[in-house]
Amino acid sequence: MYDVREWRHVFKLDPNKEIDDSVLEQVCESGTDAVIIGGSDGVTLDNVLNLMARIRRYTVPCVLEVSTIESITPGFDLYFIPTVLNSRNTEWVTGLHHQAVKEYGELMEWEEIYMEGYCIANPDCKAAALTEAKAPLEIEDITAYAMMAERMFQLPLFYLEYSGTYGDLAAVKAVRETLEKTVFFYGGGITGPEQAKEIAQYADVIVVGNAVYENVDKAIETVTAVKNQI
Numbered sequence: 001m002y003d004v005r006e007w008r009h010v011f012k013l014d015p016n017k018e019i020d021d022s023v024l025e026q027v028c029e030s031g032t033d034a035v036i037i038g039g040s041d042g043v044t045l046d047n048v049l050n051l052m053a054r055i056r057r058y059t060v061p062c063v064l065e066v067s068t069i070e071s072i073t074p075g076f077d078l079y080f081i082p083t084v085l086n087s088r089n090t091e092w093v094t095g096l097h098h099q100a101v102k103e104y105g106e107l108m109e110w111e112e113i114y115m116e117g118y119c120i121a122n123p124d125c126k127a128a129a130l131t132e133a134k135a136p137l138e139i140e141d142i143t144a145y146a147m148m149a150e151r152m153f154q155l156p157l158f159y160l161e162y163s164g165t166y167g168d169l170a171a172v173k174a175v176r177e178t179l180e181k182t183v184f185f186y187g188g189g190i191t192g193p194e195q196a197k198e199i200a201q202y203a204d205v206i207v208v209g210n211a212v213y214e215n216v217d218k219a220i221e222t223v224t225a226v227k228n229q230i
């Protein structure tokens with residue numbers, strides 16, 4: 001299923017982290033809508049190709065969330081390209097994108113590529129440090145970024161990123177009330193089914209990352225928690 005508008009749940013795997021075959025099998029056979037490969041540090045062509053090849057043993061859709069130009073490779077079902085709306089450094093908004101399009105523009109299949117308007121709301125995560133994100137943010141700042149993503153830039157995806165920490169539910173609810181067309185991804189600190197359900201009341205798609213490496217059984221429970229929700 002390659003229509004992101006139909007998704008409710010994805011796992012995000014970090015190519016810079018070890019994962020056993022048995023854990024990978026649990027993740028890929030869990031019923032999740034997709035597996036995203038992405039990380040904020042140590043992402044190389046080698047570790048991306050290695051993880052992609054292992055995920056390709058399964059039928060689950062596989063997405064590359066591009067974080068470095070060096071790790072761009074054909075072979076994925078979809079490509080998500082972050083643009084960090086609250087970055088202080090234009091490299092992370094359009095700079096690297098310009099460089100990549102200059103290199104790959106002729107090869108790009110645009111229907112496989114989805115721009116993600118990222119709003120990094122956890123000031124202490126690696127992605128915030130890397131991209132020099134303005135954070136913490138007031139709820140009004142977050143909803144303004146959501147509105148910019150949808151109304152100003154007409155981006156297909158808005159990603160509220162709390163990587164490593166469970167976010168502010170009031171902010172998640174406010175983003176829900178702001179977005180109409182743009183698909184709302186939430187990621188950060190979801191460790192089990194209760195949190196998954198809570199966020200999925202508002203976000204279109206929940207992203208579960210670190211929990212896979214910390215307690216995979218609980219992480220897997222997030223899939224049915226969200227998929228069985230009306």
Ligand SMILES: CC(C)=CCC/C(C)=C/CC/C(C)=C/CC/C(C)=C/CC/C(C)=C/CC/C(C)=C/CC/C(C)=C/COP(=O)(O)OP(=O)(O)O
Binds near residue numbers: 108
């Ligand atoms: C044939 C062929 C090669 C086809 C491919 C064509 C294609 C897809 C071309 C791409 C063109 C393009 C425009 C690329 C963009 C290039 C680029 C590098 C853009 C910058 C993207 C960006 C803003 C990245 C920064 C955002 C970021 C770091 C997101 C990562 C978020 C994340 C994964 C957080 C979690 O991090 P983690 O590492 O897990 O942290 P912990 O360890 O603490 O958990």
Ligand SMILES: O=P(O)(O)OC[C@@H](O)CO
Binds near residue numbers: 164188189207
């Ligand atoms: O690792 P966690 O905290 O689950 O966050 C998931 C994802 O939003 C990271 O980009």
Ligand SMILES: [Mg+2]
Binds near residue numbers: 209210
């Ligand atoms: Mg992580």
